[in-house]
Amino acid sequence: MSLRTIFIPNTIKGKVVSVENFVYLTFVYITILIGFGLVYIVLETKGYQIMIEQYPMPTENFVERFGTYLYFSAVTLFSVGYGDIAPIGIGRFIAMVEALIGYTIPAAFVAKAVYDRERK
Numbered sequence: 001m002s003l004r005t006i007f008i009p010n011t012i013k014g015k016v017v018s019v020e021n022f023v024y025l026t027f028v029y030i031t032i033l034i035g036f037g038l039v040y041i042v043l044e045t046k047g048y049q050i051m052i053e054q055y056p057m058p059t060e061n062f063v064e065r066f067g068t069y070l071y072f073s074a075v076t077l078f079s080v081g082y083g084d085i086a087p088i089g090i091g092r093f094i095a096m097v098e099a100l101i102g103y104t105i106p107a108a109f110v111a112k113a114v115y116d117r118e119r120k
Contacts, residue, residue, distance in 0.1 A: 025109055032105075033073050036098045040069040043090065050091035054084045077102040 040050050044065070051072060057064065072085045076098045087095040 021109070021113065025105070028105060029077065032098070032101060033070065033077055036073040036077065036094070037066065037070040039094060040073065040091065041066050043094075044069075048091075049089055050094075051085050051087050054086075073098065079103065 041062075044050050050069075053068070057068075060068070068085070072087075074080075075082055075085070076087075076095045079099055079102055
């Protein structure tokens with residue numbers, strides 16, 4: 001019910017969250033998640049070892065590897081860090097950058113919402 005009240009017009013006076021902003025934020029996260037997944041897979045195809053898996057799959061094709069990198073990207077972006085995959089080498093630096101972006105996106109979203117509210 002509380003999520004419903006955020007998005008329904010005229011129920012909260014001075015509402016700062018809109019469906020458009022939520023959809024925009026979702027697409028930003030998806031774009032960053034896929035982008036970093038592609039960076040990881042491209043570096044692996046170039047011969048760089050990016051991560052170590054705790055439970056590696058013996059026969060993974062390209063699509064399964066890409067799925068693994070998307071999973072790793074999501075876990076890093078949202079700062080969950082389950083520990084089943086660990087970055088190594090250049091992957092550590094890339095994962096740090098991705099985590100930093102994951103931390104700053106919500107802050108930027110809130111700052112923009114406050115700025116837009118004050119402008120009106």
